[in-house]
Amino acid sequence: MSAKNTAVEAAEPSPGPIAAAEPSGSPADGAEPPPGPIDAAELRRRVAQLLAAYDPATTARADFLRAQFDAGLAWVHYPAGLGGLGAPRALQGVVTAELDAAGAPDNDPRRIGIGLGMAAPTILRYGTKDQQRRLLRPLWTGDEVWCQLFSEPGAGSDLAALATRAVYVPAAHPSEGHSADDAERAGGFGATARERGEPGEHGEPGEEAPRSGEWVIDGQKVWTSSAHVARWGILIARTDPDLPKHRGISYFICDMTDPGVEVRPLRQITGEAEFNEVFLTGVRIPDSHRLGAPGEGWRVAQTTLMNERVAIGGGSVPREHGMIGVAARTWRERPDLRTHDLHQRLLRLWVEAEAARYAGERLGQQLAIGQPGPEGSAMKLAFARLHQEVSGLEVELLGDEGLTYDDWTMRRPELVDFTGREAGYRYLRAKGNSIEGGTSEVLLNIIAERVLGLPPEPRTDKDAAWKDLPR
């Protein structure tokens, strides 16, 4: 599922620098190509340079962020020219600490989590140079918000069964493959890609040179957070229904301002609408907005989904961070609510939350030394269960107050804050934690099969043509 609500950071390790950026036209020319290995001292020097040229106190937020990107200090493990310096990922902390100390603005990573956590690593790995240059800078600065068009009403856990169709329409006149309007919407990256036909550094080994023509998309996506504010969506759609389901899918970048894109709020059990349904009717996507080769969409999507799961895991947070802290505070402040039964259960959950916190910290330490273990997939499962149990206990602890709800008004929050509202909201919202981003049941299968090596269930759907599968 595409529901996405955890603070994320791009999680793909740097695949190494790509060729130096073109000298003209690109917005990302500012970064000096690294003269040698970038260490912490060098990064501090570059941060000081940035701060000297753009005083955070007097520079507009957007301008500062663009300058930070151009200086290669956005995500230092990305290649030079694309917001990074090809430095070790772990050194980003040095930059962040220096910038925080100087009162510099951040790019509000929670608001643009899908772009940072899922779209960016996929574009870095599979995008053409033109796609990378056009898209990554406004993605990182937050000038352009991204959403993920993956899940469908008929394709949740079984995402590869998706039915949204993409039909290729060759350009009538190759030299006029794009209207002026297309070029404007695409910000130019379509046309240049078509002219140069450059493959990305890490994808599409066998890619044919010029890209022309377009794809016409029809279908429905669901559980799309940020669709109503997004400029772009990462989209997977079926390009060949005659092939088995995993093989007939292609991966696109969908312009959310296309007139065929209709976004409707999807109201949840909490009363609010964090997510959307997205109806795609005759949406036209230029072939230059494809990521990866036609039919390779499932493989490309794995990069996206892997990063989604990694993004949910590791890191260091203070003790009593999150829901357990809220419950513990209520316990301390309200002696009148205490019962022996709740005391035992609260302590037990506190222990489990603390053990999960250590596990997250341990995972973060593994990532920092470049040895991510399979523990990442454990974290989401653990937190889903903890959130549900702690919030359930909190409602019960509150007694009479637990009978009330803060507000059923239909709202459209831009950010989801699991602990920002009252206990009843937390209880209801936490129910989604074991569904979004892969249900707990599917994640248990993945752990059992990929980590423990247990045999899969027998399947009948893997090798049949998609069009012949029962739906």
Added chain:
Amino acid sequence: MTHQAPTQPPQEGAGSAHLLYSEQEEDLRAAVRALLADRCPPETVLAHAEGGRAYDTALWQALGAEMGTAGLLVPEQLGGAGGSAREAAVVLEELGRAVSPVPYLTSAVIATQALLSCVGAMADANTDSGEQPRAAAETAADAEVAVELLAALASGERVGVLAVPLSSAPGSASAVTVRADAHAALTGQIAGVADALAADVLLVPADGPDGVGLYAVETSAPKAARLRLDPSTPLDLTRTLARISLDAMSARRVAGPGGAEAAIARALLTGAGLLASEQLGLAEWCLTQTVRYTKERHQFGRPVGSFQALKHRMAALWLDLVSARAAARAAADALATGDRDAPVAVAVAQAHTARVAVRAAQECVQLHGGIGMTWEHPAHLYLKRAKSDEIALGTPGRHQEVLARLIDLPAPTG
């Protein structure tokens, strides 16, 4: 509780723990694992359990003395290997994985830590100008005995056991049931002492003329008739239990009032914290064997491990192990660095890991089906160790009670 190990500087509170295994720790693990694979396979453990011996002396000689793991907690200048609780924890993971019948936890961890604290108390007293000369001299004499015993334990040549019930929890005062007279002769009984039958030296907490002291009793002393050890039949076939009866038994004091209580508290804290690593290793064996078995075992024409009803249970167990490993590492690291957060980290590790180990052993029996219920299959050795370990050094509930005070989540009043 917060008494620092003598050789490490104290560090600041929660959040800075190093939770991975160092290369050196992995080397140590490989060496211990290889030894145990050779000398302590499940059939040997079972044969040992049926043989009625106190512990596997040959294995202990190889592991504790020759490999030098008995002295990991002890600084080199005191005759040890100069390691830390982190390394001892790795040894315990492997011992748990093999349910080895050796007195590592009792001698190399708990008794050793008690003696280390006694020696540390002397160091503290030397710098404390306010102490009376007579008391200082007594403390020095105590410490001299402690230093001598420490070297013997660290070398692996002698086995020492802190004479408290195995169920004693750190942080909750346990009753002292032995009295010491002015000549350090001990009288009283202590029930449920693990590895007492293996001990060359018992460290006995006793009420002396000045208050609670810690006294060393030689089990092979000429007056041994004044010392009786009555074995119980233990649930855990790999760790003996006995009642100690002392009747004017001669002893040497290793710590006096104040120092003794601190030493006992620190020893129990260290023991409880590192027991989590034994439980972790035990649980890992249970999951590994269960996965292996359910891949091989066919019913209904396919491996039983392919059924989601079973594989979800194993995946859930793996999930528990991820957090148990992190919690056990956090406790070991906090003990190794003398972090003042150690009591919290230990209580969390025990409350969590003890339950995970029991669940792992229970799942191991269940998912093995009939074979898991037999005497022949080693699963029962793990179940019995796991269930005993759940009680050892404080039940999860007891650790949660300690935690409630430490983290200010008080019980309802009235």
